[in-house]
Structure formats: C-alpha cells, structure tokens
Amino acid sequence: MCPSTGARAGVLHTAHGDVETPVFMPVGTQAAVKGLLPRDLIQDLDAKIILGNTYHLFLRPGHESIRRLGGLHAFMQWPRAILTDSGGFQVFSLNGLRKVTEEGVLFRSHLNGDSHLFTPESTIDVQLALGSDIMMVLDECLEYPASHQAARISTDRTVRWARAAYAHYRRHENDNRNRDGIDGRRACFPIVQGSMYADLRRNCVEELLKLEADGYAVGGLSVGEPRALSLEMAEITTPLLPADRPRYVMGVGMPEELPEYVARGVDMMDCVLPSRNARNGYLFTSTGRILIKQAQFKDDARPVDERCDCYTCRGFSRAYLRHLFLAGEMAFSTLATLHNLRRYLDIMREMRQAILLGKFPEYLGAVRAIPRVSHGANEPPK
C-alpha cells in the first residue's frame, strides 16, 4: 500500500496459480489471445491471468462443448488463471436488436441472428461450465451519454441482477462444497455501474457491498466518454470498496492511464488496446507510441524500444517490422502484439515494484512528466 496515493500491491490466489497485483490481463476473447500462442504468453510475457469472453464463447463453440472438453483451461491449453466477463458488455455493444426485461436480456447472435436470453443465473452457469477462476455477474452496460433517469433505472436493475447472480453463485458454491468437500477457490465479482453520475455510482456500491463479494469490478467505463471522466468515476468508486478485496476496472486503458488507475486503488485492468493497436501498426515504447508504417522507419535498424527485452525487441528491426506490416504478413501481428503486451505487463511490474519499495509517488510523477499526444475519448473495445 502506497502511503500517499491509493496504490496497492497484492496477490490474488486462484486454483490456477497466484496473480501479483496490480495486474493487466491480456484479452483472449475467443479462447485465444489474438496473434499469440499460450507458450508466448507464458515464456515471453509471464502473464499469470488472461481474460475470456463469455458472450463469444457461449455463441461459439458453446460452453457445453468446452465443458465436455475439460473446461476452458484445457480447451485452450492455458494452465494459469482465467477471468471471464459476464457477456453484458458485448450484448449491449455488439447487438442492435436486444430487449431488456427484469428477467434478463434477449439478444440476437452477431454471428447468425439466432435469439438467446442471458439471465443473471444463466451467465453464471455459462462461466461455471467454462471453469473460470474469476466470474463476473451480468450487468447492463449503458452507452455514453445517458440521462440521469435512464442511468438510475439501469443501475437499479444491474443491482437486482447482481443479487440474483450472486445468490445463484453462492448456492452453487455451497452445493459444491457439500458434495466435494473442497473449496474450488473460484471467485465472483459484481459490477459497479451508474454511468457518469457520482450519486448513482455511490448508491450502486452501497447496495453491492451487501453481497460481501469476493471482489468488485467497476464497469461502464471506456464506453466513449472523455478519459478524464472515466478516471473521475474510478476515483469516486474505489475508496468505497472494501480494502481487503480486489478491485477491477474493466476495459482500460492507454499505457499512461495504467498508473492513474493504480494510483486510485485499482488492482486489475484489461483492455484490447495493446493488441488492437499492435495489429494496426501502433507500437508502445517507453518514450511514446510509434506508427510503424511511417517512411522514417524504412531503414531503421533499431529495435522498437531499446529498453525492452521482449523477443521482438531482442532481434528485429523497425525496418523489418515495417516491411512485415506493409506486406500484410501475419508475423507482424504476432511480433507487435508480443511487444505491446510485454510493455503493458512490464509497466504493471514496474508499478508493483515501486509500490513495494515505497516509491510509487515518484514513479507516478515521472510518468506524468512525459508529454503526451492527446488521444481524445476512449475507444470502446469490442
């Protein structure tokens, strides 16, 4: 715990290994982190936890299929921890046609138009079938901007859904404990919503605290709002959450934002930005972001980042990466994703080290002193 900011260093214990926090979780939407193999994630990144998407895996290949094949860890050959979202975000962002009722949300598959219903209970069941280490409850993820009234109605429903999901999860855990005599060491997090309204966020936290949950997530950020507002909402929310439980802000952020969230007491983050930027040719370095296709890199024999020790930076030149990008070679996406995710994970490890050494304020000051290009609003991830 940093004495002057909210930054914390901790450890999550899961059935698939310990996870040191603060942590950034690479996104493995469809049972694969785009462009990488499990061994890359372990050997090159030493990632301890990755994220899987309930919505995508429910539709394809189907959670029952994955259960039959031994669960998501066995299916994708990932021996470490997995966090799965509830599918709420994708239902609300990928589906034009959907119908929200008290029971849940009726939506159409973006793959073939088939109708499906997600309920608070069913999304827990899907995540149990996947064998997730950390599950999320179903929430309603509002677009930005939303009126106070719409946000209030939605947040109240998210709270009711969280209660239903949590009750279902607890029943299952109790049954399991009674039957097997073991504690599966699974966890389930409710999600704080409330759009960009401080009062709604506070009310939501108050209600969700009654669940005495294993950890808490902050959702509904990264939906197109200005970045300052995302941070403000996190800043309002995190101090209200229990100090002894992990806090996860979903869907953030840019490299320079990671320390800002950590300074506000956030332990866990995930985002498609490092991998999506990689595939689009944007590489993050310790001195800023570069667009590899630019002509200035044509004969540049230097690595992407001289201070980086990843496989990409240990051997390959900017000139070669530029060539692969322009030639449309798959190896570009792999090398670029490897580098960008390594950069994110290195930032997290630097921060943890700084917190443990009592030097996080200096670290944060140094990061803030680097001039940045404005990137505008958060891009909503998919």
Added chain:
Amino acid sequence: MCPSTGARAGVLHTAHGDVETPVFMPVGTQAAVKGLLPRDLIQDLDAKIILGNTYHLFLRPGHESIRRLGGLHAFMQWPRAILTDSGGFQVFSLNGLRKVTEEGVLFRSHLNGDSHLFTPESTIDVQLALGSDIMMVLDECLEYPASHQAARISTDRTVRWARAAYAHYRRHENDNRNRDGIDGRRACFPIVQGSMYADLRRNCVEELLKLEADGYAVGGLSVGEPRALSLEMAEITTPLLPADRPRYVMGVGMPEELPEYVARGVDMMDCVLPSRNARNGYLFTSTGRILIKQAQFKDDARPVDERCDCYTCRGFSRAYLRHLFLAGEMAFSTLATLHNLRRYLDIMREMRQAILLGKFPEYLGAVRAIPRVSHGANEPPK
C-alpha cells in the same frame, strides 16, 4: 545412396550451416514463413534452410534496403541457410503484362504497376545483395501446355540466360575471392526447363552441364500439368545430372509425392502446399489429410495426429483447432502451419534415415500402399 532406387542421402555445406538431404525447404516468400517466427522454424521444425523469393523482395522492401540492413539473414533474423529463386517463376505467373527479349524480361509490379527489367545479370545482383546461400539463375517458366516449338525457343533462351547469369556469378565470385581472400561458400544453380518434352529437357541438361555448376534445379514443373507428367520429367532429367551435385526440383509437392521425387534422385524440394493447405484448414497426418472445419471434429479431443510430436499435436485438440479456424483466429494459421511443415520435415527425416539404413525401397513401398484420394493436377504455387 539407395542401391535399388535413385534415392540419395547427402549434406549441403553452406556458410550458414550444414543441410542434410533429402530436404524440404519451407517457403518464406516475403522474408517471413507465413504464420511462423524464426524461433518456431528452429525450435519446432529444426528447419536448416528456407526459401526466399527474389521477385517479392526486389519489389518490397527492395534488395538495396535489405543489403543496407545487413542482408536477408540479419533482416529476418534467420541464422541458417537461405535459398532464393531468381524471380522468373513469379514474373511469369503473377504478371499479365510482360515482354521477353534476349536481354531479359520486362514486367510490371503486381503491387503498383511500375515497370521493371530482370536480366540474367541483374537477378544475380539482387540475390547477392540479399546474401543468399544458394542462388538461382533467371529462367523462363512456361505455362502448361506449350507447343514443342514455343518450348524449344523458350528453353534455348533459358540456356543462354543461364550462361550469362553464370558468367556474371563467376566473375563476382572471382573478384570476391581475390579481394577478400575468402570463399564465401555461396552456390548458384541453373534451372533445367523444356516443358513436358523429353528431348528438350535432355538438350537443356546437356547445355547446362557445360557450366559445371554447383548444383542443378529442375523447373517448369507444378505449372498445372498432371502429376504423373511432373514425375516423368523429373525421372528423365535427374539421371543426366552430375551424381556429386545437389538436385533441386522446384515447387513440389504433396506429402505422398515427396518419396517419389526422392526415389528419382532428387535432393531438395520446396512448395507452398503445406503452409497454404494449413491456412485453408487442411492438415496432413500420417494417415491422410483432414479438413478441420468438418462437424465430425466438433468434440474431438484427439490431436491432429497422434503420432506427431509437434507443439500443436502435443497439446491442442482437433476440437480447439476447429474452433480457432471457424472463429478466424490467427493462432489457427500458426498452429496448423507448424504442424503441416513439421509433417513435411519429418517425412524428409524419415526418408534420410531409411536411405542411410538401406531401407528406402521398403519405405517407398509402404508409402505407395496407402490408399490416396486423387487430387487432380498440381496447383501452381504463387
């Protein structure tokens, strides 16, 4: 040397390591083997030599650029041997508009339409800039079918071009030896053409033998002719080539054809079939080819090939690979390419072992006994 077939086991010595033959060379068209990283080629496949495409690298990023960056080995971080083709095949297969004269071939870039001239001398210069270990001379690669007269005119020109290219290569090697006092251990192979006419193939060999070349390639196969005809042309050609020089048949073939070429005295082969089939979902196993997207593999927990020891087969199920393929995940191409190339390289290693143990005829008999689906004509590679 197999006593009853033409099969040979040998070793090529290059400045970038020894290459045991018979050998199959993975194709790295644009300074990358599609879907793989150099470390995959070394750790998973133990490939000792790969192929680079002069035409593609000449156009993008340009051979002078690669020379400035230390040559193709340094550029793509490939420490082992590289063979480059002359670009002839691509000029003739990728270009609708081209003009062949005694001087060379004028063609338009398939990327931007710019005009370029390849001459026998210029393609050697490009390959020298790349720093290739084994270069090919410029040849004219005829479509199938071609009339005897057209083939004769073309083959005669290929011979004259080979003489010009070889003279240019020899001058460069002599200059280099005089200047540096070292033998760079480079090699240059002329290419036997002659369409599907035995007399033209024989005449072509006769002329090319006068060059006393380091090795000989057989080109103009895999251009759409029936597979039996490709084999027949190889069978006519190889016995005429020097016994103490490597023989390379360009652009073949399917797994079951590899032993047929080796039985006819071929030492080196290359083809895009294993990697292209991989990307299209066709996986080669020791018992035949499977199409992974088929519904029968939906819940199939077995590896692609239980007898295969590659990274893909050591951990991943057919069900998972099918999922990755249907989901359009890049990891599919990587895992599938890894497996298919490993299968090809394992076949080559099995054959070498059989030849060294004097058991190649049994090996060939066993391969021929496996029932095959007819695949029709060779697909021309790109």
